[in-house]
Amino acid sequence: MEKDFLEEFINKATKENDAKIAQEKRKKYFQELGRKGGLKTKENKKLDKVISIRMNNSEYEILIQKQEKYPLKLSTYIRNVLFEKELxxxxxxxxxxxxxxxxxxxxxxxxxxxxxxxxxxxxxxxxxxxxxxxxxxxxxxxxxxxxxx
Missing domain, CATH: 1.10.287 (Helix Hairpins)
Incomplete structure (x- = not known):
């Protein structure tokens, strides 16, 4: 009877210990994930180069008229036309x-x-x-x- 009680006590203690260890592992996992910044962010191509050009009013008006056909910013429209991407x-x-x-x-x-x-x-x-x-x-x-x- 004493052995049954002792075995039961040991089994219960080991289960509690395993649950505590699993909880700590889970906590450490999420801490590590937080350090990594959570979900991966999309790699976006940064547009870090700036080119400025000069044009007269008539050229600018023509450019604006062509750009207004599409719901794009002027810079995006120019980039797409320059690299011959289809609109x-x-x-x-x-x-x-x-x-x-x-x-x-x-x-x-x-x-x-x-x-x-x-x-x-x-x-x-x-x-x-x-x-x-x-x-x-x-x-x-x-x-x-x-x-x-």
Whole structure:
């Protein structure tokens, strides 16, 4: 009986000790993580070089008129034109519209699957056409993202 009590006491003490050690390790881990600064920050390319140019008023007005077509700062616009990067700002708006259409088509298919809509004789054909349209939208959008990568 004394041995059972002693063994139980030792087991309990070792479990408490292990829990305390695990808590300290966890605390040290998060302290070390805090020293590292937490999550990694994105590496952004710092724009640290400044170039100033002179131009007359007419050149400046032309530049401003071209830049106003895009929702970019003037310096970003000049940098993109200088390095011949494509300005595809309005392209993302069409993608957004397509995503909204796809979501609406999904909602329509979910509504048509309910029992209340058994009035339509060609319900299966409608569902098939909507699903084909949604698949085409997704294929188009995913092919664009794969091209960009």
């Amino acid at each position: 595809k700002i309005n392209e993302f708006q069409t993608d957004e519209v397509l995503l909204h259409f796809g979501n609406n088509f999904k909602k329509i298919t979910n509504l048509l699957r309910n029992r209340e809509w058994n009035v339509f004789e060609n319900k299966k054909e409608i569902l098939a056409k909507i699903e084909a349209t949604v698949d085409l939208i997704h294929q188009y959008l995913y092919s664009k993202t794969q091209k960009n990568e």
